[in-house]
Amino acid sequence: MPASTAPTTPPPPPSPCRNLPQLLGDARRWFEEALLAAMDAAGGPPVTSTQVQLFAVLDAEGTTVAALARRMGVTRQTAHQAVHGLVAAGLLEQVADPASARQRLIRRTPAGERAHHQAECLLQDLERQLAARIGHDTVEALRTALESFWGPPPTA
Amino acid sequence: MPASTAPTTPPPPPSPCRNLPQLLGDARRWFEEALLAAMDAAGGPPVTSTQVQLFAVLDAEGTTVAALARRMGVTRQTAHQAVHGLVAAGLLEQVADPASARQRLIRRTPAGERAHHQAECLLQDLERQLAARIGHDTVEALRTALESFWGPPPTA
DNA sequence: CACCCGACGTCAGGCAACCTGACATTCAAT
DNA sequence: ATTGAATGTCAGGTTGCCTGACGTCGGGTG
Numbered sequence: 001m002p003a004s005t006a007p008t009t010p011p012p013p014p015s016p017c018r019n020l021p022q023l024l025g026d027a028r029r030w031f032e033e034a035l036l037a038a039m040d041a042a043g044g045p046p047v048t049s050t051q052v053q054l055f056a057v058l059d060a061e062g063t064t065v066a067a068l069a070r071r072m073g074v075t076r077q078t079a080h081q082a083v084h085g086l087v088a089a090g091l092l093e094q095v096a097d098p099a100s101a102r103q104r105l106i107r108r109t110p111a112g113e114r115a116h117h118q119a120e121c122l123l124q125d126l127e128r129q130l131a132a133r134i135g136h137d138t139v140e141a142l143r144t145a146l147e148s149f150w151g152p153p154p155t156a
Numbered sequence: 157m158p159a160s161t162a163p164t165t166p167p168p169p170p171s172p173c174r175n176l177p178q179l180l181g182d183a184r185r186w187f188e189e190a191l192l193a194a195m196d197a198a199g200g201p202p203v204t205s206t207q208v209q210l211f212a213v214l215d216a217e218g219t220t221v222a223a224l225a226r227r228m229g230v231t232r233q234t235a236h237q238a239v240h241g242l243v244a245a246g247l248l249e250q251v252a253d254p255a256s257a258r259q260r261l262i263r264r265t266p267a268g269e270r271a272h273h274q275a276e277c278l279l280q281d282l283e284r285q286l287a288a289r290i291g292h293d294t295v296e297a298l299r300t301a302l303e304s305f306w307g308p309p310p311t312a
Numbered sequence: 313c314a315c316c317c318g319a320c321g322t323c324a325g326g327c328a329a330c331c332t333g334a335c336a337t338t339c340a341a342t
Numbered sequence: 343a344t345t346g347a348a349t350g351t352c353a354g355g356t357t358g359c360c361t362g363a364c365g366t367c368g369g370g371t372g
Contacts, residue, residue, distance in 0.1 A: 020302075056178050123177070146183055233331075233350095258339065
């Protein structure tokens with residue numbers, strides 16, 4: 001598609017050709033694909049998107065399955081099976097809660113801790129790439145806009 | 157890792173409690189859930205998230221399945237089955253392309269046209285709700301940031 | 313104290329979306 | 343005419359998420 005580099009203004013979108021939800025989805029997909037690819041390239045235990053998301057909502061002190069489900073916005077059962085996979089992979093462990101026997105806390109194993117740290121580094125790198133493309137302050141504006149509406153995470 | 161935290165380190169945003177991909181996903185989910193709920197409440201043919209997404213990338217002149225797949229970022233097969241469902245629901249139709257016999261153009265039926273228009277109205281309403289919560293210019297900043305990186309839609 | 317209701321964790325079955333593999337058809341090059 | 347690429351389609355399999363149904367524990371109430 002060479003043609004002449006149009007010196008005129010690019011086609012002004014009379015109607016937003018790409019609506020917001022779609023843009024949001026593409027952005028999310030970009031992050032996720034890059035992160036998974038990088039994690040996979042770095043070797044180690046296999047990771048899926050849901051597992052990464054689960055790690056993101058994990059608490060350092062230990063969290064119950066139900067709380068994880070709430071934070072992820074899925075059912076307890078879904079969170080349960082995600083946790084199950086991570087436990088099988090050796091990245092998480094379930095310990096009995098001393099406070100109440102009906103709760104079992106989910107915590108990271110040392111290997112899980114390592115994987116988590118690695119993922120965070122990768123993520124920051126991605127963010128840097130993004131900032132290099134669209135400008136640091138634009139990234140900040142993006143984050144600010146998102147947090148101003150979807151900021152309050154259900155801490156429960 | 158701990159120990160000497162440089163005295164100059166800014167403590168306020170050391171760790172973004174909600175990372176960007178997660179925020180993006182939540183935002184997308186908010187839009188999608190609200191849209192699907194509204195569409196469902198308005199009755200009419202059943203709609204799923206993928207079908208809505210397919211409609212969003214549909215072209216008025218008619219589009220091939222392969223082009224749809226590229227725009228959606230999925231395989232031809234996935235796009236095919238999504239189209240199949242919509243055709244069965246009476247919202248889409250496949251017509252032979254006069255230009256080449258190996259392409260079949262996908263177009264909206266009158267019913268599909270109606271559904272599409274309805275979805276667009278609902279979406280604009282959602283955007284208005286968002287603007288009312290976080291401010292109109294913030295929404296614009298959000299859209300600008302997203303388009304500046306993920307803007308170029310594969311028009312092919 | 314006994315009892316019941318709520319929350320938690322878990323197993324089982326099912327649905328929807330997406331994928332890879334394979335094949336026939338059709339056009340554009342050589 | 344033959345080869346190559348692109349399209350549309352069918353078949354099978356994987357994964358994530360869901361609803362439904364239990365068994366269990368703990369805090370209420372009488």
